[in-house]
Amino acid sequence: MQADVGLTRMVHEVSELDLGERTSYDAGRLTVGEDTVRDLLQDGAFAEVRLGVASPGDSVRIVGVLDAIQPCSKGPGGGGAFPGLLGPAMPVGRGETHVLRGAAVLAAGYLPRAQEAVIDMSGPAAPLSPLAATHNLVVEWTPAEDASWEDVDQALRRGLVKVAAHLAEAALDAEPDAVEELADPATSAANGKPRVGVILNLQTQGTFKDVFVYGRSLSGGLPTVISPTELDDGAVVSGQFGHPSLKNPTYLHQTHPVVAALRERSDELELAALVLCPEPVDQANKELVSAHAARLCKQLKLDAAIATKEGGGNADADVSLKMDRLEEEGIAAVGILAEMAGRDGTGPPLVVPPTKATALVSTGNYDERMTLPVVERALGRPSIALLDDQASTDEVVLPVAAVYCAQSTLGWGRLTCAEVLA
Amino acid sequence: MKIVHYVNQFFAGMGGEDSAGTGPELRDGATGPGRKLASLLGDEHEIIATAVCGDDYAASHPEFAAELVARAKERGAEMIVAGPSFTSGRYGMACARIAAAASEADLPALASMHPDNPGIGEAAGTTVVESGLTARQMKDSLERFAAAALKIASGEELTARDGRIGPVARTNRFAADNAAQRAVALVLTRLGGDRDATEIPLPDFDSVTPAAPIADAGEALFALVTEGGFVPFGNPDRLESARATKWVRHSLDGLDSADEGAFMSVHGGFSTVWANADPNRILPLDVAREMEREGAIGRLHGEYLGTTGNGTTVADARRFGMEWAADLRQQGIQAAILTAT
Amino acid sequence: MSTRGIPFPAGDPELGPEQERAWRRQLLQRALHAVATPVSEPTVFDADPVQ
Numbered sequence: 001m002q003a004d005v006g007l008t009r010m011v012h013e014v015s016e017l018d019l020g021e022r023t024s025y026d027a028g029r030l031t032v033g034e035d036t037v038r039d040l041l042q043d044g045a046f047a048e049v050r051l052g053v054a055s056p057g058d059s060v061r062i063v064g065v066l067d068a069i070q071p072c073s074k075g076p077g078g079g080g081a082f083p084g085l086l087g088p089a090m091p092v093g094r095g096e097t098h099v100l101r102g103a104a105v106l107a108a109g110y111l112p113r114a115q116e117a118v119i120d121m122s123g124p125a126a127p128l129s130p131l132a133a134t135h136n137l138v139v140e141w142t143p144a145e146d147a148s149w150e151d152v153d154q155a156l157r158r159g160l161v162k163v164a165a166h167l168a169e170a171a172l173d174a175e176p177d178a179v180e181e182l183a184d185p186a187t188s189a190a191n192g193k194p195r196v197g198v199i200l201n202l203q204t205q206g207t208f209k210d211v212f213v214y215g216r217s218l219s220g221g222l223p224t225v226i227s228p229t230e231l232d233d234g235a236v237v238s239g240q241f242g243h244p245s246l247k248n249p250t251y252l253h254q255t256h257p258v259v260a261a262l263r264e265r266s267d268e269l270e271l272a273a274l275v276l277c278p279e280p281v282d283q284a285n286k287e288l289v290s291a292h293a294a295r296l297c298k299q300l301k302l303d304a305a306i307a308t309k310e311g312g313g314n315a316d317a318d319v320s321l322k323m324d325r326l327e328e329e330g331i332a333a334v335g336i337l338a339e340m341a342g343r344d345g346t347g348p349p350l351v352v353p354p355t356k357a358t359a360l361v362s363t364g365n366y367d368e369r370m371t372l373p374v375v376e377r378a379l380g381r382p383s384i385a386l387l388d389d390q391a392s393t394d395e396v397v398l399p400v401a402a403v404y405c406a407q408s409t410l411g412w413g414r415l416t417c418a419e420v421l422a
Numbered sequence: 423m424k425i426v427h428y429v430n431q432f433f434a435g436m437g438g439e440d441s442a443g444t445g446p447e448l449r450d451g452a453t454g455p456g457r458k459l460a461s462l463l464g465d466e467h468e469i470i471a472t473a474v475c476g477d478d479y480a481a482s483h484p485e486f487a488a489e490l491v492a493r494a495k496e497r498g499a500e501m502i503v504a505g506p507s508f509t510s511g512r513y514g515m516a517c518a519r520i521a522a523a524a525s526e527a528d529l530p531a532l533a534s535m536h537p538d539n540p541g542i543g544e545a546a547g548t549t550v551v552e553s554g555l556t557a558r559q560m561k562d563s564l565e566r567f568a569a570a571a572l573k574i575a576s577g578e579e580l581t582a583r584d585g586r587i588g589p590v591a592r593t594n595r596f597a598a599d600n601a602a603q604r605a606v607a608l609v610l611t612r613l614g615g616d617r618d619a620t621e622i623p624l625p626d627f628d629s630v631t632p633a634a635p636i637a638d639a640g641e642a643l644f645a646l647v648t649e650g651g652f653v654p655f656g657n658p659d660r661l662e663s664a665r666a667t668k669w670v671r672h673s674l675d676g677l678d679s680a681d682e683g684a685f686m687s688v689h690g691g692f693s694t695v696w697a698n699a700d701p702n703r704i705l706p707l708d709v710a711r712e713m714e715r716e717g718a719i720g721r722l723h724g725e726y727l728g729t730t731g732n733g734t735t736v737a738d739a740r741r742f743g744m745e746w747a748a749d750l751r752q753q754g755i756q757a758a759i760l761t762a763t
Numbered sequence: 764m765s766t767r768g769i770p771f772p773a774g775d776p777e778l779g780p781e782q783e784r785a786w787r788r789q790l791l792q793r794a795l796h797a798v799a800t801p802v803s804e805p806t807v808f809d810a811d812p813v814q
Contacts, residue, residue, distance in 0.1 A: 113693070196609055258602040282768050304612065312691050312733045343735070346592075359612045361622075368593065368594050409601070411605055412602070414596045414599065418592070418593060632802045637799070696774065703773050703774030703776070704771070759798075
């Protein structure tokens with residue numbers, strides 16, 4: 001029998017982040033070399049690039065957050081991390097990967113069709129966002145006059161992965177705070193424990209609404225199986241900027257909470273497979289992809305699967321249809337969904353509920369309002385278009401829907417719903 | 423107490439759907455089911471007037487409620503009761519709006535409807551008591567309605583034991599574990615054979631009785647409606663790209679096609695590149711006009727109704743639907759083609 | 764009636780202009796058929812019998 005292959009994750013904790021002359025990492029302190037990072041971001045699509053810092057507890061609001069990435073590298077120049085964008089488009093997920101846990105690189109500003117996402121680094125909204133708990137390097141930009149928005153989008157994606165790899169490269173020789181061995185399920189021997197798969201639905205709706213797997217969209221394709229360790233190496237990079245609270249940024253793919261939760265319970269369950277699925281825009285293809293995904297799970301001899309989504313109401317169908325098809329194949333299905341129960345929480349919570357499956361986890365009500373207090377400074381955008389251009393530093397009332405990743409069905413958050421009589 | 427009772431045109435004896443466009447009015451004394459209600463309320467209370475409005479008018483003019491409540495107050499009303507409206511959607515919505523407007527005006531108020539009545543979604547902030555499914559259960563429904571009204575008149579709170587119903591709110595809170603950990607725990611529960619464990623109870627959607635088919639499309643009046651975020655270029659009404667709380671109407675008079683640069687889509691849930699390059703892809707005006715000229719369609723309505731269906735709450739969507747249906751019917755439209763995204 | 768994609772309920776950008784207009788016309792003709800047909804429950808009409 002072949003020995004388990006997998007990934008060794010070398011974890012370097014970040015407890016402090018600042019800008020400086022050259023990039024370095026030392027005992028939790030990450031210094032970002034400003035000139036080097038600006039050079040890495042240089043692109044014909046930008047007239048100017050600015051760098052900011054936001055740390056947990058700061059009185060800072062980041063407005064217009066697009067993607068967020070955890071710094072990660074497998075060696076000089078990334079060593080193959082972020083395949084298809086930075087590294088060659090070849091399978092990853094084995095060997096060693098260095099990550100800077102507690103740090104993230106974010107882009108924040110305007111792109112068309114990007115719904116405004118907000119992160120408060122302190123106050124009542126901070127516990128709702130995974131990126132309020134990280135030390136963030138925030139990239140802002142002014143587009144070049146002749147650049148198209150598509151050019152800007154691509155330049156940001158390419159630039160962000162370069163910066164993420166560059167920052168982690170500073171820790172390649174540092175003593176890790178933790179060394180984590182992550183098994184590759186493809187090579188694990190049967191062990192009698194229930195085999196549980198993760199179904200990761202990825203949005204595929206074209207520019208500004210797409211997710212990249214080895215640098216390409218899954219649009220038009222069928223479900224595919226990869227190892228969860230490929231996520232750790234940045235095989236999935238987000239270019240999807242709709243529905244802020246439901247967003248699954250690259251950061252959450254790299255640190256996939258359902259994968260992590262299954263690893264935590266490996267004494268009781270086996271993390272057996274990760275199935276990536278496109279979210280088609282028409283019903284017939286949603287049904288095809290769902291039925292096909294369930295058959296793949298059957299071939300993989302799964303006992304259960306957890307399905308997640310990205311996007312708004314129509315993506316409920318991508319989860320619900322898969323849950324129903326899984327149950328028909330005799331595979332226990334659990335879905336993670338956000339509720340859209342209206343401002344007062346009295347509406348039906350789901351747009352497309354399952355008809356056969358029943359087991360659902362809630363990430364809270366999208367429509368509930370919350371008040372965010374005045375902050376000292378704002379990054380990303382000076383005003384909030386959603387609120388008729390109210391200043392970003394003002395006290396603002398926003399739906400949970402606007403808080404970055406607050407309801408990500410990848411399951412980072414603790415938000416859920418309780419019933420009360422109105 | 424001096425009470426004003428609200429009923430729709432049907433229970434006021436003015437007729438059925440043909441009279442649904444009737445505007446609001448106040449009549450002296452009790453009418454229809456109000457007579458039985460008055461006797462059940464006893465001698466200490468008097469139904470001084472009956473407020474009436476057609477269901478279509480009420481659905482398409484939400485301001486009817488505040489207007490009737492103001493007139494009832496002028497007449498000396500000390501309490502307003504509405505219904506029972508059973509499972510009738512527009513009537514239920516009207517009762518909920520009347521009760522809500524009365525509560526807003528600091529008058530004790532009560533509406534009566536079946537728990538499945540879609541109007542219950544509009545009833546937040548006011549009190550609703552359960553009625554039967556249909557008017558066949560009028561007697562029982564009125565008895566419960568009267569008992570609840572007496573309790574409210576005496577200043578007491580109505581509870582579920584009195585038949586109080588109302589929207590159940592799902593409010594955000596933090597769980598001990600994150601959603602991923604809870605999903606894994608639910609897998610173990612589900613593998614253990616428990617099929618009922620869930621954090622989201624599966625909803626029952628209400629059903630709608632389909633309208634009768636049109637006899638002859640060549641004679642019928644058609645409307646084009648859409649939830650594709652379809653707006654005049656520049657979006658003058660600032661229709662929302664997501665979580666819409668309103669709908670818009672714009673004239674199509676004199677237009678043969680929904681041209682690029684004249685209309686656009688502000689929908690935030692899909693790429694609008696294709697819609698903006700040819701807005702007929704969202705609202706099929708070019709072909710509808712062609713078919714109107716050929717006589718395949720009797721006539722096309724002079725305006726379209728539109729909203730954005732993207733993360734829209736079911737309560738808002740249901741309200742838009744009832745308002746559209748009432749509005750179109752008042753204008754004599756016989757069929758609508760809804761392009762959905 | 765199901766159509767060919769969420770972003771273009773009354774069109775199909777993969778077609779040339781004339782074919783797309785013919786497809787839209789077919790959709791509307793089928794819609795006229797649908798509203799003239801008695802139904803008692805949710806009923807899906809085939810917009811594209813050929814496909």
